[in-house]
Amino acid sequence: MSTHGRTLPRRLKRESSSEQVAEHIRRLIMSGELVKGERLRQEDLAEELGVSRIPVREAIIALDREGWLDFESNRGAHVAGLAADDIRDHYELRGLVFGLLARRVVETATDEDVKALSALAAEMKRAPDIVEFAVTNERLIRQIVRLAASPRLTAALLVTPAIMHHDFYEFVPTGRKNQEAGVAAFMRALKQRSADGADTAMRTMLRRQGQAVLAAFTASGVVGRE
């Protein structure tokens, strides 16, 4: 989706096999095929995906860092699960990271940069469908991350990744409206050179997206089925 750090680096470099395995495991958790507390069977997964144990192990380490799994070398990897609080907390934390990125952009963006971002925001608003909307939004977010020029904050996005990557706006009906309102508020703050305003705009947007994701997961039964 949207403020979607996870998709950014993936577009820049082709997916490695461990990233593909990680994506597969995320989907199993999101679809409810793997439930909270369940032990991940590494051999079965490797066989199912036709890869060696090495990318599976690498994927597990990445997902442990991202909070999807709890991995201890002597106990194996267990699914951390998706509860309502997890989703709320996740987007809140993601908002904290994006708020800091937004602050940096206010500090570093030139007038030219602001103009370019404005043009993208306008293009996003005109997008005729959600596919085009998502693509433009991703360009805008990538630009924000680039302008912030902070490897540490960019890395923090890797550990608070979007819970959903593809189909976000189909799955979350109010997603587009939230995103447009959030980007508009961010742009207003950026033009006024208000770091506080830009920070608040991002945090508010991500909190709303978290509520929207939670509502969608609750409706589909992934959350609240334990």
Added chain:
Amino acid sequence: MPRAADRPAPHAPKPGETIADAVARFVRTEIFEGRLAAGQRLPQDDIAESVGVSRIPVREAIIALEREGWVRVERHRGAFINALDEQAVLDRFALYGRFYGFAARRALERMTADERQTLRGLALDLTRPTGAKPFERANSAYMSTLVHFAGSARLRGVLRSTAQIVPGNFFATVPKGITIQRAGIAALQAALDADDASAAEQICADMEHRHALEVIAVMHSRQARAATAHT
């Protein structure tokens, strides 16, 4: 990079660490001490040799280090060291400040009366020790309990990846850290007692920012020393 035989420091995994964790710890230290420089490609074979392990745990360590912001991975080209400059330190501690502020807010929402009492006791323990080691122990008891009482699996996951910039005992490396942390936790605990989540968030942000400035000072002197050693 010096070989294992030249270095007295043991790179063997500590209790509870995997081999990959030990490799990651080794790489963080090398970067912090200025022996691995920004932009340089991570010498995976040398690292494997220095720590005395195969390439596999080195690759695993890189995955963790990428998520912590120490390196960036370019496919088919390898892992490259990210700059550990002032901005990186400020950003890292700004993240800490926000994450601990979040912990404080959630803890206020979720703590029981008994848990509040426990935390108050741990804050008191922090007023006594003066040495780096006992202070570090008391501090990590307080911080980890705060995070525990926040009851957020997501927060714990994120904090695990917000690895410390300063290797080893923070308070041994950053002497002014004790004063900053002691004052910060006293203020934080007062805000928690007053049920003031916004004040708690601000206190965490300010405290971590002060730490960042101290770390920058320490880093400059270390890197200057490493530069002299190279010439």
